[in-house]
Amino acid sequence: MACLALALQPANGANILLQTREWFPPARALAALSAFRQTRLSFAPSSSAASGSKSDDPDPSSALGDDPLAASSGQVVVGVESRFLVVYRLVNSIYVLGVTTPDTPNAFSCVDAVNQSVAVVVAACRGVDATPDKLHRKYPEIYMALDIVLRGVGAARLAAILSSMHSDNIAKLVSSAIDAEARVRGADPWAGSHEAFSLERRAALQTFSSVSFELPAETLAAGDEAAAASLPPPAPPSDDPTKPSEEAPEDQQSKDPFAASDKINKPEEALVGAFKKSKDGVSLVSDPSAALAGLEVSSLPPPAATKPTFIGVEGFEGEYGGIEFGNEEASLSEAFEGFDNAFGGGLDASEFVNTAKKPPKAPGLGGLELLETSPNPATATASKGDEKTPLENLLVSKTQAMTGPEMYIVEEINAEFRQSLLSRVGLKGTIFLRTLPPKQAAGKETEFSFRLENTSGIQRAVMQSSCVSSLENGMFHVRTPSKEEAIPIMKYSLQPRFTPLPLRLRLVKRHSGTLLSVMIQYAPNPALLMPLTNVTFILKLPVDPTLLKVTPKAILNRATKELRWHVPDVPKGSAGRLRARMPVDQDSEEGGELEVVGMVKFSAQGSTTLSGICLRPVADGIAQFNEVSHRYESGSYLCI
Structure with a gap:
């Protein structure tokens, strides 16, 4: 299932044949073949020698891997927007191509399909001297054989297809090898006419699949006896005189349902049944089983369920407590202690004020004696101490004036x-x-x-x-x-x-039952000249969470359903991870997949750019402009 399409492409000329699966569009397969042709021609030794290699251009062999014109077989990833893995083999001047996805878990199945296609081409051309003219002569046989190979074929059936390649009947190529593997293993004897044997076998299979069998009555009776023997014996009727006798159904049907009951004339003990009053007036049960007869008694909950439930309200700067059901008044006062003031409370202004006492000021003229009356204000100094402070340092710093563009x-x-x-x-x-x-x-x-x-x-x-x-x-x-x-x-x-990545991201999502767990893993690029600072990770949640657990601490915006992590510093060579867990109303077994998107915002400023492009004067040593600090920032930086 890894191979999506098979094709025959000459070294020079149009494509000869293309065979695709039902769900793979032929237009995308043709795009992959065109990209393979462009890659093969662009990295050919002749084209690279004609165009001339520059000192700043990368080595083509390092970008592609194997040279398609120098190697008789290999694989290469082609395409820009839609990328495909093309497995190729060169037979004389014909390329046998297999197209699959670049992230396929089993690329060897595509290689196996290409090798089987090479065997078909060699058998059709009667040798390795494959040319477009020879392929066009056996085009129907090659088309049907590659269609069978694309859907999977065994070694025995492939041998039968290759032996029937030059026969007079194309039907023998398709239907003669349906049960070839079974006959090779000796399961069925060989017959003279392969087509008749195949049709007879299919008719027999259809006949046996439509036949229904009925069990005889003796077998059903024996099964009922075995089931009755496995049941436990019925309990004998109890002769308890205290148990009130039930009335016959005939008597109940004959009586008027609104008539007075005869139990009115019976004593009080008979009315209450098995209950008797003690001296203290408390009812006692003589037979608990008789009192609970006919009632469904539910099992008691475990002892842990009788304890008060604690719902923690975890804040993003610390633990703020919670509310216990069954002890609301005490837990409410503890959870919201200090928040009953007019402006929220819980803050003391003295915590943010330095408690060190300032020395008392010496009497003077309001500080005017600290300034000298010299004509040059730039040389004004403090009168106390040996250190001299210029007056310009006391003023607001001015912006540096521009000296050029x-x-x-x-x-x-x-x-x-x-x-x-x-x-x-x-x-x-x-x-x-x-x-x-x-x-x-x-x-x-x-x-x-x-x-x-x-x-x-x-x-x-x-x-x-x-x-x-x-x-x-x-x-x-x-x-x-x-x-x-x-x-x-x-x-x-x-x-x-050639685009460098400051951060590599990975989003891992797990939805088990009604619990959704999300983790973002990030790793900075070790080739960056300066580490990233003030990086913000944003996680768009599918629902507004009621209970949320995050590691490390983050900020939740319920209006936009966003969870934000602010990382002040991402040093080089260190990876990190951000995790969040919350319950959702949707069950994972219902089929709907929840959409979770992660975003990153960052910016950096320095003397170099992220791409490495730099500004230089035309003449060395003569700068007609000033180069100030460059900046790069994130645009749409997503992980899905």
């Missing part, structure tokens, strides 16, 4: 993980230019050139032609009037295989 890069990383596999990834970057303010520029235009490095992984790039022009070889020229806000002058996107 500034450039920086903002990148956004998007990724989607399905369990532990990366399904989609993308990185978008924007280069911003901040010119001098119009007041400081005095009407002059900003004009300079810069250079981009490490751009081999860029898939697509666009620039704002009104202010940026390309000089080729990675150099660009900027000319724009001064503006107050930053100007986005260029945007780019990276290829998925």
Whole structure:
């Protein structure tokens, strides 16, 4: 079941044959074959030599693995959005291809199907000299044989198919080997006509499957006697004189249901039955079994069930207690102690104030004597002590003035993980230019050139032609009037295989009964130059939880049904996990799967970018712009 499609593709030319399963669309199979052809042609030794290898381009053999033109067999993963694993074998100039998913647990079944298809091609061409002309001559036989191979075939039936490849009747190719394996093992004798033997065997199977048998009456009677013998003997009737005698059903039917009962004239002991009064007036039971006759007595609950139930209200900063059923008043006062004030209570302002006493101030003129009356305020110092404090340190720090145009890069990383596999990834970057303010520029235009490095992984790039022009070889020229806000002058996107991942995520979900357990595992990228800080993990819950247990502590937003973990620091080389457990109303046996989605938000700022792209001046040592700190942040970073 691992092989989804089988195909025959010549080294040069259109596809010869494609055989797919019923549920696998042929369009997706054709896309996989086209991607295999492009991969084979792009990584051919001739194409790589013609195009010329650059120093910054990666090695093609390291990206693909085996070279399809140099190896007679192998496997390769193709495709960008939809990825497929293609197992190939080269027979002369014909590629025999098997298409399957890249995450298949058993890839050897697809390899086995490709090997059996190679045997069919060799038998149809009468040798290993396979050409498209020879395949077209035996196209119906090859088509029917590959259809049987795709659905699974044994060694005995494959041998029968190969022996019938050059016969005159195609029906013998399909129906002659239905019971071939049974005949090889000696289960049935060989017959002269394979088709007649096959049809007779099928007719016999259908006849026996529709026959019904009835058990004889003697067998049914013997079964009833055996069942009666296994039952326990009936209990003998009790002759207890204290037990009141039941009236005959005939008498009950003849009497009027609204007539007065005869028990009115009987003494009091007869009315209450087996109960008698003691001296203290308490009723005693002489025969408990007689008193409880005809009543269903339920078993008593275990002793643990009689204890008060404790429901813990676990806070995210500590344990706040709970409420016990059966002891509500005492537990309520303990659980909500300190919250009965007007503004919540439970806080003491003295905890946040330093209790150290300040020394009393010396009498003076309100502190004016601390300032010197010198004409230069920059040299004003304190009159007490030997240390001198400039007056500028007492003022608000000023922002550093711009000395020239500034450039920086903002990148956004998007990724989607399905369990532990990366399904989609993308990185978008924007280069911003901040010119001098119009007041400081005095009407002059900003004009300079810069250079981009490490751009081999860029898939697509666009620039704002009104202010940026390309000089080729990675150099660009900027000319724009001064503006107050930053100007986005260029945007780019990276290829998925060159996109670095700051975090790898894995979402594990388990729904057993009415209990849902979710765990998020994360591991930082050890190649990052700086560790991630202030990372927020968000888990979207399917329902609003009533009882929730999380590890470590988190914040729950019931309005949006989100659970947030804030991790202040994610050091390199250390993995972590976040767990949550809650009961849900939906049972796992009902079939509906609950949808749980995890998201991550993070941002970092530094001297380098996440993609490795850097800004450089055109001439070494002559910088016409200032490079400020770059920033990268998460966009749609999901784990499903």
